Amino acid sequence: MVELKTPEEIVLMREAGRVVAHALEAARETAAPGRTTADLDRVAAKVIADAGADALFLGYHPAWAPMPFPGVACVSVNDEIVHGVPSPRRLDDGDLVTVDCGARLRGWSADAAISFVVGEADPSDLALIEATEAALARGIAAARPGARLGDVGHAIARDARAAGYGLTADHGGHGIGRTMHEAPDVSNDGRSGRGLKLRPGLTIAIEPMLARGxxxxxxHADDGWTVLSDDGTRAAHCEHTIAVTDDGPVVLTLP
Incomplete structure (x- = not known):
């Protein structure tokens, strides 16, 4: 069942979204050669705790996972697309890093992700990140009242595929609100004019995941959580929580 949120509830989700945005920015600022992925997780955890919010990812245990997720943030590096488990792994110059985290504040949730390069970047990695951010922006722009979910997926995939990037199968966005994962599923590929009609009050997380190869x-890696590109090439993942409103899409996970 898809739950439409009131304007007041969307305001509360915006507050949770600010917490997530600050946690992601703190992780980005911490990332440097020699720092560990666990270091990034710790700074994100502190931002969320200091805001009086709860970390959505910590202890999350879907049926397919071998264990509850042990971190506050997913930190994925290079060919790790999503769900990377924080660890003592040290970052190297040129690593492509994705940080994904969520928070619940006063009963309402938000979820977002960013990708960036540590130190000196390979131009191909920067192009990949730019393409992923552009795909996210197109998906957000398509999320207008009266449009269909297929329009969002089509907007994400069209230019990404034309540029030769892969779109990770079986992974995409989702509804969000009182909990992290709600209806509907939000595919990163779709047919225009198909799927659920978008109405004001719908809140969704849009999250394209592009692979360079x-x-x-x-x-899946041996930890059962980390998702890897099957050809070993690097990947990027960007995400925002947004609300569909009468005036168009509103991003809720900006600082």
């Missing part, structure tokens, strides 16, 4: 395939 052009493959949609993936594999």
């Amino acid at each position: 052009g493959s949609d395939g993936y594999a």
